[in-house]
Amino acid sequence: MSQYRHEVEAGTVIEPHRHDGDHQLLYVSNGIFATKTEHGTWVASAQRAIWTPAETWHEHRVYGRTLVHLLRFPAPEELFPGDRPTVIAVSPLLRELLMACTEDGLPEDEAHRLRAVIRDRVRHADLAPLSLPAARDPRLADACRLVTSDLGTPRTITWLAARTGTSDRHLARLFRAEFGTTYPQWRTNVRVFQAMVELSDGATVTETAHRCGWATTSAFVDTFARTMGQTPGAYRAAALP
Structure with missing residues (x-):
């Protein structure tokens, strides 16, 4: 068919x-x-x-x-x-x-x-x-795992570089070279994707904002709406039975 x-x-x-x-x-x-x-x-x-x-x-x-x-x-x-x-x-x-x-x-x-x-x-x-591109460089892959394992805690690129055995400048270059984006842009995509999952599972907008690392619910609503073209509340309503 x-x-x-x-x-x-x-x-x-x-x-x-x-x-x-x-x-x-x-x-x-x-x-x-x-x-x-x-x-x-x-x-x-x-x-x-x-x-x-x-x-x-x-x-x-x-x-x-x-x-x-x-x-x-x-x-x-x-x-x-x-x-x-x-x-x-x-x-x-x-x-x-x-x-x-x-x-x-x-x-x-x-x-x-x-x-x-x-x-x-x-x-x-x-x-x-x-x-969400897959990293080839082991240091970039480690940095990505550190972020995705704890989205609720903001991680700076300097913090990630120190824990992956590289410099923040080199790590920033790896994000651009492999993903074609900056670290903050990549992290936003990861957080929006996880927010979609949380909302589809029934989490409230406020709970989702907290779990995915936004400082305020209003900041989450603004980012989600700009990325997805609808508010997280509207997305949640459509996703749930």
Whole structure:
């Protein structure tokens, strides 16, 4: 089947696999769907969809009540270059198209017309990466583990450098070289992702802000809204049964 929708239980893990002849466009209208490859983790949500190229080994993990909308494209239809997943912003129009195209019992001719419009919209979609790259350098990997193991406690890059046997300047260079971002930007992505998990599990906005290391709830609400396009309260309401 080229397109379908299905509900996936919270906590589901889909073991490593690949699609030999098809690319995959995955969108979730509820919940969080994380795609992991050897290069890192990419996150789909109600505002983002993930394009996974054919032949790419990947696994999935589901957080919260998740409704998946999935379209497959034959290998010649390469909408994005490269061998790594791509995260795109899902506009209101693209959201409605994806949901309509994955309706049960949709006639094939109607699905064909919808897919043609989806291809055009996806090609013109903004890239909206919410990804957690995998570190190659052992010092960078250690720094990342120190941060993610205790998000509630802010860690400066100087503190991390001292505990990973490098200088803060060199560690900052590693973040830019391997992740293409600064340490504060990377940490924000990690905290937003964990906040999505906490909210999907039923934590309150205030509890989530504290657990993920924001000094105030208002600062958390502002960062989450700018990153995800909706307030954490709205996200929580949509994610819970």
